[in-house]
Amino acid sequence: MTRQSEQRHPQEQKDRAIVERFQAEGKSDYNLAELARLRIRYRNFPGARELQADLDRFLTQWGLTEEELFDISRQLHAERIYNRNRNGEQEDWS
Template sequence: MAEGKNQKEQKEQKEQRHPQYTKDRQILNELLGQLQPNNRNYADLARLMIRYQGFIGARDIQADLLKVLQSWQLSQEELFAKTRAIHAVGKVYMAQDEGQDDWA
């Protein structure tokens, strides 16, 4: 019994909190409510998927990213293809966001 508890504690200690967690959680909460996503929504989802792919921690965000993909009836590959096409045509983010590097 103590062995199982120690393994759980070790796992919890290894999980990290992403520095962008609070901001990303807000964006993701908005995406969860989108029934008809726009180009910005697709780009935000793809950006967050890339950010949290393989990240140790933020399991709630990772699970909700998959929920959004499912609700929009897209695979990850379809989402990335769609966002590449969106970015190829023009800017997705407004001028107020220019200069901010949010890919970290």
């Protein structure tokens, strides 16, 4: 059986910067929501293995299972974590 070719995700470079921010800033509500979003984006994606490994590492480092992360993320979204951006300004989702 041949191994499926590795693909490059079109958002990988942008997402790498987000993961680097996790390292610099650590665990926060915003970063937990972002980690959950990226876990969903890269689930079953045939590539970006290094980035996926980093997502796994932060999940472990922050002492969470994926299920716990998603529970927290749902609570944060219910509280509208993305209602304001990191500078406290309203985000435009239109």
